[in-house]
Amino acid sequence: MNLALNLEMDGTAILLPVRAQPRSSKNGIEGVHDGRLKVCVTQVPEKGKANKALLKVLQTALKLKRSQIELYKGETAALKIFRIHEISRDELYTRIADAAGQSR
Template sequence: MTEEVKLEVVGTAVLLPVQAQPRSSKNQIDGIHDGRLKVCVTQIPEKGKANKALLKVIHEGLKLKRSQIELYKGEATSLKIFRITEISLDELQSQIAKSIK
């Protein structure tokens, strides 16, 4: 069985748990780790630079509009939760599966 991201629906949004990997050699979605989407960014975790880079990688990698994504929890930690709107749980799960193949 392949590991899945543990998504949670809250109201009209889906919460996406992310394991952030700052100071990486590439900006990319790097699979699933402990039920979280692992996202690597080259930025250092200072003054929100890594968080901005994470948003960009997620929105491009999952083919979402930038307006659909916001950092919900985890401003200063590597374990983050992003709030995704205007998408169903199944659609998001499908986009995640496509992004890590």
């Protein structure tokens, strides 16, 4: 299955579009919906708690170092963009597919 994910480049970094689902029953990547990676977190969206949880879920699921990922846009919105550094687009696709339980 091909991930219909809209990954864009920003210099050497990759912009990963995410749809955040706070107050979920579990933390994890739920797949791709409307060109965005759907990420569920149990935290509530207040005082940056859900954003921190999202970062942790993405970092763990995609096997990234903390220095490789940052919230780029959408601090207070459900639709967010994360900047990911020091990884190739193909490698990121592979890790996303593995984390979402899908093959490319």
